[in-house]
Amino acid sequence: MAKRDADGVDLTVGSARMESLDGFVLERVLLDAPDKKALFLLGRFKDITGEENGKRAIVILAKRHFETETSKVEQLSQTALQSIFTNDIYSKYGGTPPPSLNEINVDIICPCTDKHIAKYSKQETFIVRETPELYALVTLPYILSLPATTIQWVYNILEKKKEVERLLYEDPDAAQGFMLHPDLKWDQKQASELYCLAICHNRDLRSVRDLRQEHLPLLENIKTKSCQCIQDKYGVTQDKLRIYLHYQPSYYHLHVHFTHVDLFGAGQNVGKAILLEDVINNLAIDPDYYLKSTLSYTLGSEMDLYKAMQAHL
Amino acid sequence: MAKRDADGVDLTVGSARMESLDGFVLERVLLDAPDKKALFLLGRFKDITGEENGKRAIVILAKRHFETETSKVEQLSQTALQSIFTNDIYSKYGGTPPPSLNEINVDIICPCTDKHIAKYSKQETFIVRETPELYALVTLPYILSLPATTIQWVYNILEKKKEVERLLYEDPDAAQGFMLHPDLKWDQKQASELYCLAICHNRDLRSVRDLRQEHLPLLENIKTKSCQCIQDKYGVTQDKLRIYLHYQPSYYHLHVHFTHVDLFGAGQNVGKAILLEDVINNLAIDPDYYLKSTLSYTLGSEMDLYKAMQAHL
Numbered sequence: 001m002a003k004r005d006a007d008g009v010d011l012t013v014g015s016a017r018m019e020s021l022d023g024f025v026l027e028r029v030l031l032d033a034p035d036k037k038a039l040f041l042l043g044r045f046k047d048i049t050g051e052e053n054g055k056r057a058i059v060i061l062a063k064r065h066f067e068t069e070t071s072k073v074e075q076l077s078q079t080a081l082q083s084i085f086t087n088d089i090y091s092k093y094g095g096t097p098p099p100s101l102n103e104i105n106v107d108i109i110c111p112c113t114d115k116h117i118a119k120y121s122k123q124e125t126f127i128v129r130e131t132p133e134l135y136a137l138v139t140l141p142y143i144l145s146l147p148a149t150t151i152q153w154v155y156n157i158l159e160k161k162k163e164v165e166r167l168l169y170e171d172p173d174a175a176q177g178f179m180l181h182p183d184l185k186w187d188q189k190q191a192s193e194l195y196c197l198a199i200c201h202n203r204d205l206r207s208v209r210d211l212r213q214e215h216l217p218l219l220e221n222i223k224t225k226s227c228q229c230i231q232d233k234y235g236v237t238q239d240k241l242r243i244y245l246h247y248q249p250s251y252y253h254l255h256v257h258f259t260h261v262d263l264f265g266a267g268q269n270v271g272k273a274i275l276l277e278d279v280i281n282n283l284a285i286d287p288d289y290y291l292k293s294t295l296s297y298t299l300g301s302e303m304d305l306y307k308a309m310q311a312h313l
Numbered sequence: 314m315a316k317r318d319a320d321g322v323d324l325t326v327g328s329a330r331m332e333s334l335d336g337f338v339l340e341r342v343l344l345d346a347p348d349k350k351a352l353f354l355l356g357r358f359k360d361i362t363g364e365e366n367g368k369r370a371i372v373i374l375a376k377r378h379f380e381t382e383t384s385k386v387e388q389l390s391q392t393a394l395q396s397i398f399t400n401d402i403y404s405k406y407g408g409t410p411p412p413s414l415n416e417i418n419v420d421i422i423c424p425c426t427d428k429h430i431a432k433y434s435k436q437e438t439f440i441v442r443e444t445p446e447l448y449a450l451v452t453l454p455y456i457l458s459l460p461a462t463t464i465q466w467v468y469n470i471l472e473k474k475k476e477v478e479r480l481l482y483e484d485p486d487a488a489q490g491f492m493l494h495p496d497l498k499w500d501q502k503q504a505s506e507l508y509c510l511a512i513c514h515n516r517d518l519r520s521v522r523d524l525r526q527e528h529l530p531l532l533e534n535i536k537t538k539s540c541q542c543i544q545d546k547y548g549v550t551q552d553k554l555r556i557y558l559h560y561q562p563s564y565y566h567l568h569v570h571f572t573h574v575d576l577f578g579a580g581q582n583v584g585k586a587i588l589l590e591d592v593i594n595n596l597a598i599d600p601d602y603y604l605k606s607t608l609s610y611t612l613g614s615e616m617d618l619y620k621a622m623q624a625h626l
Contacts, residue, residue, distance in 0.1 A: 017396040018406070024390045029381060034506045035577040037350055037378045041386065061389060061408065063376035065350045068342060073352065076374060077337045081419060083330040084500070087475045088466050092497060093331070095374065095419040099409050102417065106394060106408040125574045126552045129590060239439045239626070242584055242611075261438045261611055264348060264579060271555055271574075273583040277442060277609040285605060286598055293598065296590040298555075298574055313552070 021106070024059055031122040038062035040120045045110060057110035058120060064105050075101055123302040127271060128309060130295045135209060138309050143206055143252050154253045157181070158201060168196065169229040176221045177201040180229055183257070191234050194241075194260040198222045205254035208247050208274060209295070213287030219280050222256055230258060244273040247297055248305065271298045334419070337372055343434045349578070351375035353433040358423060370423035371433055377418050380502050388414055418500060428617075432563075436613035440584060441622060444607045448522060451622050456519055456565045467566045470494070471514060481509065482542040489534045490514040493542055496570070504547050507554075507573040511535045518567035521560045521587060522608070526600030532593050535569050543571060557586040560610055561618065584611045 023046040031040035039061045047054035066073070081093040109116055130139060156162040163181060171177040178200045182188055186195035200218060205211065211219070227238040242259050246267065249255065256276055259268065267273060282289040299306040336359040344353035352374045360367035379389070394406040422429050443452060469475040476494060484490040491513045495501050499508035513531060518524065524532070540551040555572050559580065562568065569589055572581065580586060595602040612619040 017399065017404075018394050020394055021390040021392045021408070026383070026387050026390070029386060032381050032503075032505050032575075034378045034503060034573075034575060037376055039379045039381065039386065039389075061379060061392075063350055063378070064407075065347045065376070066352045066374060068345050068352065070339070070342075073342060073354065074339050076352075077334045077339070079334045079374075079417070079419065081331050081333050082416075085476070085479070086330065087469070089422055089424060090466070090497070091330075091421045091423070093419040093421070094377075094500075095334070095417045096412050096415075097374075097417060099412055099415075102409075102412075102415055103395075104392070104408045104410060104415070106392065106406040108404045108406070109402055110404070111402060127555060127574055128552070239441070242440060242582075244583055261440055261584075264582065266577060268583055269555075269577065269581045270557055270583050270586040270588050271581075275583050275609050277607065281607045282595075285602060289598060294590065294594045296588050 018108075021059065023054070024057070027056075030058065030117065030120045033122075036062060042112075042117060055111040057108055058112045058116055060105075060107040060109075060120075062105045062107075064103055067101070072101060123300040125298050125300055126306065128297060128299050128306070128313065130297065132292060132294070134309070134312060135295075138312055139209075139248075139305065142305050142308050146252065151251050151253050154199060154251060154255075155203075157199060168233060169225060171221065171225060172201070174201055176218045178218075178222050178226075178256075180226050180258075191236050192260050192262045194230070194234055194236055194258070195263065196226065196230060196258040198226050198256040198258065200254045203253065206252040207249055207254065208245050208279060209290050210254070211279060211283060211290050213283045216280060216283055219276060219283075223276055223280075226256070226258055236260060242268060242273075243276040244268070245276060245279060246272055247274055247295055248272075248299065269298075271296060331421075334372065336367070337370070343371065343430065345435075349375060355425075355430060368424040370421055371425045371429055373418075373420040373422075373433070375418045375420075377416055377500065378503060378506060380414070381505070385414060420497075431615045431617075434615060436615040438611050438613055439619065440609060441612050441619070441626065442607055442609050445605060447622070447625060448608075451625055452522075452561075452618065455618050455621050459565065464564050464566050467512060467564060468516075470512060481546060482538060484534065484538055485514070487514055489531045491531075491535050491539075491569075493539050493571075504549050505573050505575045507543070507547055507549050507571070508576065509539065509543060509571040511539050511569040511571065513567045513569075516566065519565040520562055520567065521558050521592060522603050523567070524592060524596060524603050526596045529593060529596055532569075532589060532596075536589055536593075539569070539571055549573060555581060555586075556589040557581070558589060558592060559585055560587055560608055561612065582611075584609060 024043050025046065026041055026043045028042055029039060030042045033040065041059045043059065044056055045054040076097055079095040079097045081095055084092040084094060158179060166181050167179060168182065169180040178198045180196055180198045183195040183197045186193060200222065202218065223243060227241065230236055230241065240261050242261050244257050337356050338359065339354055339356045341355055342352060343355050346353065354372045356372065357369055358367040389410055392408040392410040394408055397405040397407060471492060479494050480492060481495065482493040491511045493509055493511045496508040496510045499506055513535065515531065536556060540554065543549055543554065553574050555574050557570050
């Protein structure tokens with residue numbers, strides 16, 4: 001009889017140590033993740049009789065990084081090469097290393113639930129060109145339609161009802177003031193992973209679109225005082241900080257991200273992040289830069305804003 | 314006798330198509346890049362007599378993403394597994410796929426210079442604010458001091474001496490024309506990793522700093538025709554493309570990057586990448602935007618430009 005766990009889930013396949021993926025029958029690729037060099041597959045394992053009605057499973061295949069031990073690196077010279085092209089001193093090959101130096105990681109969830117499937121399925125990303133007209137027609141009405149409760153948590157912070165113990169710095173001025181906190185994504189263990197967030201006190205500024213030349217003192221104030229605080233507290237100097245806003249942001253109350261230059265992620269990508277220095281530069285060049293500009297950014301296909309825009313793209 | 318190029322550089326190793334890395338003798342690992350699953354190695358190729366005093370070379374090994382064609386994914390079920398652990402419905406294995414499905418990319422620069430070595434060595438990253446004055450004082454003199462030979466390979470492409478077989482599209486117009494190629498970083502196997510490069514014919518444009526409103530037709534031309542070509546050839550539509558320039562670029566002849574929105578890397582980060590749409594927007598707002606602007610970007614501590622700037626930061 002099949003082994004079962006406390007909930008009665010049959011563990012036969014999940015707990016059996018398989019020797020190959022041989023019994024896996026592909027249903028579809030859930031997610032193609034080139035940034036991780038990984039594939040998330042949905043399928044079924046054949047049951048013991050060889051029928052294809054076995055348990056549904058997610059199989060995650062990911063290329064493994066090279067081992068950097070010198071002896072392992074030296075063994076990589078046994079890699080066979082197939083030429084792709086040559087130009088001057090540059091040449092490119094397909095390489096076949098010894099299989100033992102080229103294993104991949106295989107993660108199996110079996111049996112998997114619909115929740116697992118949703119978690120590992122991906123929404124498509126699109127680049128959107130937001131003209132001032134499109135902002136007025138779709139984006140602003142979308143922002144105004146959001147229930148006030150969605151940024152209540154920001155007001156809780158600004159009113160010191162929440163996260164007071166995490167507060168790094170505050171300038172209480174209503175026009176130019178702000179609060180600086182470590183971001184929740186940062187565990188504050190490694191300075192090289194530093195992530196802080198400045199939230200302004202002005203509640204009229206929803207995003208970079210609302211910024212005009214008159215807000216330069218606010219932006220300069222946030223930059224100067226946050227950098228000083230971060231240097232004092234964490235020893236990270238301004239030339240090691242990537243300082244940026246998001247457009248679109250995940251909530252519509254103006255805030256500025258401070259991350260260590262060595263930290264990489266989708267949130268630092270062009271088409272999402274805008275350097276605070278660039279915002280300051282743009283407003284100095286044209287007081288109405290963000291009123292006149294076409295702003296391009298990425299949106300996920302399942303996001304409400306993208307759905308609202310679709311008819312107008 | 315060894316083959317030599319116009320500058321007398323011996324091309325024997327660079328142009329010879331090697332069948333394995335067998336003759337490569339490791340000196341040291343220049344850079345361990347787990348985010349790219351890549352290793353940058355410095356060493357020498359043994360010369361024809363088997364002596365270890367051959368040419369100095371950089372060998373870049375990078376794990377390749379999986380191919381996502383259904384037939385290829387299905388063949389991955391031939392992957393042999395070695396159990397690492399099992400917990401309830403979750404299990405983890407080391408996998409050995411059929412070698413033909415698990416090739417790596419191998420890039421060789423041979424012979425390599427000290428500049429190549431510096432470029433690929435681990436270095437600290439700093440954010441630099443380049444005012445128009447700093448550009449005139451340091452950056453422009455630095456660019457002008459670079460030997461003409463450093464962009465000879467670009468001219469080889471533009472003059473169709475090289476990479477003709479890779480050419481995707483050409484508009485031969487001297488002012489508004491350009492060539493589109495798949496970038497060498499892309500193996501052309503996966504549309505989701507698409508990376509193409511447009512190189513303009515105008516040899517006076519070194520970087521985004523040289524762009525003025527009069528160049529809008531060039532930029533629009535590059536955008537429109539490249540997007541059409543990429544859609545026709547690879548089925549990737551414009552709303553799935555992140556289109557950007559680098560500042561600082563790695564070579565000072567204007568070129569535009571086209572990458573799939575799902576592709577992530579340091580090259581798409583704010584502080585390095587500038588969206589082509591933003592460049593077009595900025596020049597429409599102010600004809601001299603790139604003459605007047607302060608541009609902020611990351612530089613590595615070992616880069617000559619950073620060293621030249623240090624006294625002025």
